[in-house]
Amino acid sequence: MAALGRRALIVTGKSSARCGALADITSALGENGQTYAVYDGVRPDPTLACVRKGLALLKESGADFVVGIGGGSPMDAAKAIALLAAEPREDGAVFSGGYGNAALPVVCVPTTAGTGSEVTPYAILTNDxxxxxxxxxxxxxxxxxxxxDGGYTEGLPPAITRNTAMDAFSHAAESMLKQSSSPASELFARESLRMLYPILSSLKTPTAGERDSLLLAASLAGMAIAQTGTTVVHGMGYFLTYDYGIPHGRANGLLLGETLRLCEEQKVAALSEICAACGAGVTEICATLSALCGEREKLPKAKLEEYAIRTMGTKNVKKCKFELHPEDALRIFLHSFGLSS
Amino acid sequence: MAALGRRALIVTGKSSARCGALADITSALGENGQTYAVYDGVRPDPTLACVRKGLALLKESGADFVVGIGGGSPMDAAKAIALLAAEPREDGAVFSGGYGNAALPVVCVPTTAGTGSEVTPYAILTNDxxxxxxxxxxxxxxxxxxxxDGGYTEGLPPAITRNTAMDAFSHAAESMLKQSSSPASELFARESLRMLYPILSSLKTPTAGERDSLLLAASLAGMAIAQTGTTVVHGMGYFLTYDYGIPHGRANGLLLGETLRLCEEQKVAALSEICAACGAGVTEICATLSALCGEREKLPKAKLEEYAIRTMGTKNVKKCKFELHPEDALRIFLHSFGLSS
Known part of the structure; x- marks a missing residue:
């Protein structure tokens, strides 16, 4: 990190900071003769207000680079702070895209094995x-x-380990289902699936070796979506997270199985590659995801009908290798929550 | 390319330009409303004088980005031109390193399947x-x-196909033998070896499918060395190219087998991974390389002794997973040219 600046803004959450990563980073900064300020106010699914607070602290502290420590939320907040510091925007323009190529340098330390945010050019925020x-x-x-460092994920509650692992798995699978997938992105995605699926299909308390594998596999999946973006699984899941606080990885895990079944109906060739990398058939993969998700939330059918319509307007709906009509989106939502279509 | 500038300097060689790539690029530039100048004076193993000529034409033409079309030589010349345009250096300082992060944007179109220069941050020039x-x-x-586009490699003479394929193979294998190899670089390297070896071990006139595979495998190997750099095989081979004009890929192919044997003696773990990716043992791989190299050049023993000493001062000698002493370097040189040690 020595080359990146004189003073860091460390962006983290109250619990992400406790796993040892914060101590390791501050000690490394100290050895480099770099100073830092800590913003540990990031909560899951960070809002623009949360990013604005970090930006204020960045300016106040005179930091010239940003270190995100945590799961996707602190890392995404860190990336958004680094971006908006270099290219300030009014609240109304933050989500309108068209950002240039300027940002403060970002360092990421993932403390969950899922998001892959440490290797992507995306920062995902709550858009009220x-x-x-x-x-x-x-x-x-x-x-x-x-x-x-897989060790940082050791103290995670089992539900977070499960949800984030499903997030990583969904990234790898979704990346294979984008028209923009390439030999390089597919290499990352297949390797990620190959590493993830056996651990996922028997996920209890991961061993140290499995934690390292999960973390690496999550990063490989991140490298894949860094090239391709995600599919409508993510687009659909964001509604569930925004309205019902369903954790992001769980939302993907809930919706991915039914999406894979849709691909099976449409005989999407990439689905065979996903299955081959997992060493499992579609039915088996769906059963694994279903078991990891456990009991479903009870959501009103009217809400799911609303989401199915709104799904068609999301940017992730575009350029997938499968076709999605509003009735497909509705069926995915209904079946994912155990409702009949 | 539309986003990269208004006017391109196309850097190519007399023969590289003939495979169709130049016509495709100029037509694409035309469709984008971009203009261009062509510098087709790059010859194998480009010199600084060659790069200076390109730089002069760049300035004269007002080009604001550079397109390299060809094998490693035109692409490396294009990259050097793009770099020196942004960071001018006196001849004596060109090879002293420490370049910043400024260059004109570069586009590369490989017309041989070997160098991987299209995906690396290196430009290799003759250093008189x-x-x-x-x-x-x-x-x-x-x-x-x-x-x-594998089609661009269709008209290559068999010797160039062989030599460049050995270059790619050497990149992938060497990358696995660097201490800086990582899960990501190893993923690229293993996939490259997996694709390359079966084609290499029976290389006659490649089919269209094999040409595409060779080109992709060469790029994957390039992505691997972009992360790790090359080993002493390259450091040693450059002497052979400089003094005797032995083509770069052939020089690597000549020296790689004996280097792998050294790794076998030292029980280097990465060697097993190389063999596993190839689906072949060290002896078989060495025999394949030897057959591709055919008859050896007759080089004076004294020259090889000189190279063995100079090898120890090259930057590629550092941070390999195997140890190399001057007597090892000498043995590799001698055995590679059919001389006894």
Whole structure:
């Protein structure tokens, strides 16, 4: 990190900071003769207000680079702070895209094995105006450095381990289902699936080796979506997270199985590659995801009908290898929550 | 390419320009409303004088981005031109490193399946002062775009197909033998070896499918060395190219087998991974390389003794997973040319 600046703003959450990563980073900064300020106010699904607070502290502290420590939320907040510091925007323009190539340098230390945010050019924030989550994109927020240590994920509650692992799995699978997938993105995605699926299909308390594998697999999946973006699974899941607080990874896990079944109906070739990498058939993969999700939330059918319509307007709906009509979106939502279509 | 500038300098060689790539690029530029100048004076193992000529034409023409079309030589010349345009240096300082992060945007179109230069931050030039070839490095010369079309390699003479394929194979294997190899670089390297070896071990006239595979495998190997750099195989080979004009890929192919044997003696773990990816043992791989190299050049033993000493001062000697002493370097040189040690 020595080359990145004189003073860091460390962006983290109250619990993410406790796993040892914060101590390791502050000690490394100290050895480099770099100073820092800590903003540990990031909560899950960060809002623009949360990012604004971080920006204020950044200016106040004179930091010239940003270190995100945590799951997707602190890392995405860190990336958004780094971006908006270089390209200030009014609240109403933050989600309108078209960012240039300027941002403060970002370092990421993931403390969950899921998001892959440590290797992507995206920062996903709660977008109150659109009542969903929306990604900011700029090549400048590709982290300059990412430190991966499976040990940081050791104290995670089992539900977070499960949800974040489903997030990573969904990234890898979704990346394979984008028209923009390439030999390089597919290489990352297949390797990620190959590493993830056996752990996922028998996920209890991961061993240290499995934690390292989960973290690496999550990063590989991140490298894949960094190239391709995600599919409508993410677009649909953001509604569930915004309205019902369903954790992001769980939302993907809930919706992915039915999406894979849709691909099976449409005989999407990439689905066979996903299955081959997992060493499992579609039915088996769906059963694994279903078991990981456990009992479903009880959501009103009217809400799911509303989401199915709104799904068609999300940017993730575009350029998938499968076709999605409003009735498909509705069926995915209903079946994912155990309702009949 | 539309986003990269108004006017391109196309850097190519007399023969590289003939495969169709030049026509495709100029037509694409035309459709974008971009103009261009062509510098087709690059010859194998480009010199600084060659780069200076290109730089002069760049300034004269007012080009604001550079397109390299060809094998490693035109692409490396293009990258060096793009770098020196942004950071001018006196001849004596060109090879002294420490380049910043500024260069004109570079597009690369490989017309051989070997160098991987289209996906690396290196430009390798003839360094007359050091009587070898030396690489310039800057993250800014990572090509913004690379177009891969196996069809461009169709008219290559068999010797060039062989030599460039050995170059790619050597990149992938060498990358696995660097201490800086990582899960991501190893993923690229293993996939490259997996694709390359079966084609290499029975290389006659490649089919269209094999040409595409060779080109992609060469790029994957390039992505691997972009992360790790090359080993002493390259450091040693540059002497052979500088003094005897032995083509770069052939030089690597000549020296790689004996280097793998050294790794076998030292029980280097990465060697097993190389063999596993190839689906072949060390002896078989060495035999394949030997057959591809065919008859050896007759080089004076005294020259090889000189190279063995100079090898120890090359930057590629550092941070390999195997140890190399001067007597090892000498043995590799001697055995590679059918001489006894």
């Amino acid at each position: 105006a659109a009542r969903t989550k929306t990604s900011l994109f700029s090549p400048a927020i590709f982290p300059k450095l990412a430190y991966l | 002062a050091a009587r070898t070839k030396t690489s310039l490095f800057s993250p800014a010369i990572f090509p913004k775009l690379a177009y891969l």
